[in-house]
Amino acid sequence: MARLVALVTLILTLAAPVEAEGPQRIVSLYPGHSENIVALGAGDRLVALSRSDDDGLLPDLPRLSPKVGGEALLALAPDLVIARSLVLRLNPALEPTLAEAGIALLCLDPPLWEDFDTYLRALSTALSADADEAVGRAASLRRALADEAESRRGGRxxxxxxxxxxxxxxxxxxxxxxxxxxxxxxxxxxxxxxxxxxxxxxxxxxxxxxxxxxxxxxxxxxxxxxxxxxxxxxxxxxxxxxxxxxxxxxxxxxxxxxxxxxxxxxxxxxxxxxxxxxxxxxxxxxx
Missing domain, CATH: 3.40.50.1980 (Nitrogenase molybdenum iron protein domain)
Structure with missing residues (x-):
């Protein structure tokens, strides 16, 4: 249970309510979040990624340091910033800066294998996406990979x-x-x-x-x-x-x-x- 509490840490400042269709301008400060946002069909809402993101993922977007300053971040006019706890430790000014500006902050730590579905549900909820569909997609993908591997193994x-x-x-x-x-x-x-x-x-x-x-x-x-x-x-x-x-x-x-x-x-x-x-x-x- 303690692991799940650490996994899904929601730090939300809702002075500026998020629209019903979900946040439209998202900054992702961890590559795993960026990739999942893209996979869930919300890549067009991303306005900046982390420096650690793969170069080929949305290459035209700016890349931000974990210690990005408040002025540079606020200039992007995000309505949601998604990070991990490591980023908050490296940049202790991030949370109060966003809170003062009324910008929502979602902190999700990289999940363990068995916690991935819980993570997907939390992220989908933040994006106003279908959580059941996201979890079902992960399950289908795991089955497909296992089946393909067994077929390719061919008795070896x-x-x-x-x-x-x-x-x-x-x-x-x-x-x-x-x-x-x-x-x-x-x-x-x-x-x-x-x-x-x-x-x-x-x-x-x-x-x-x-x-x-x-x-x-x-x-x-x-x-x-x-x-x-x-x-x-x-x-x-x-x-x-x-x-x-x-x-x-x-x-x-x-x-x-x-x-x-x-x-x-x-x-x-x-x-x-x-x-x-x-x-x-x-x-x-x-x-």
């Missing part, structure tokens, strides 16, 4: 997979994380599938080389390098590591962090299909 063994989240200390994605659950959804077997109680609330966990080697010697098919702000390692970097020498036959691939770990409908579809292509390549793409 499920691949044993390791996800490198950060090179330093060799951190991996915790079994409850979005990335690990996506790997499982499309038929992968995560070799780092155990975690301690102290790690349950964290999306990443320290794994270490010795632990990796112990599990990998039992079988490893695919080594995924999650590339992003926390990990700049390349496929070549991984292959050059001395402790990877025994695993020369393992497929090492790089996947962009936003595809693997960003909770969004767009990320779910694109990331799921990317993993399916990695796990079960079509015959024409085999060497």
């Amino acid at each position: 063994p499920r691949p044993r997979v390791f996800i490198e989240a950060t090179e330093k200390g060799l951190h991996t994605c915790a079994p409850h994380s979005w990335a690990a659950r996506l790997v499982t959804l499309v038929g992968g077997e995560n070799i780092a599938a155990t975690e301690g109680e102290e790690e349950e609330a964290k999306p990443l966990m320290a794994w270490g080389i010795e632990r990796f080697l112990k599990e990998a010697r039992l079988g490893l098919d695919i080594y995924i390098v999650q590339q992003g702000t926390m990990n700049g390692a390349t496929v070549d970097d991984v292959r050059r590591r001395p402790w990877m020498e025994p695993f020369g036959g393992v497929k090492v691939v790089a996947v962009e962090e936003g595809l693997l770990s960003r909770p969004s409908l767009l990320g779910l579809e694109r990331g799921g299909r990317e993993l399916i292509d990695i796990f079960y390549p079509r015959e024409e793409s085999l060497p």
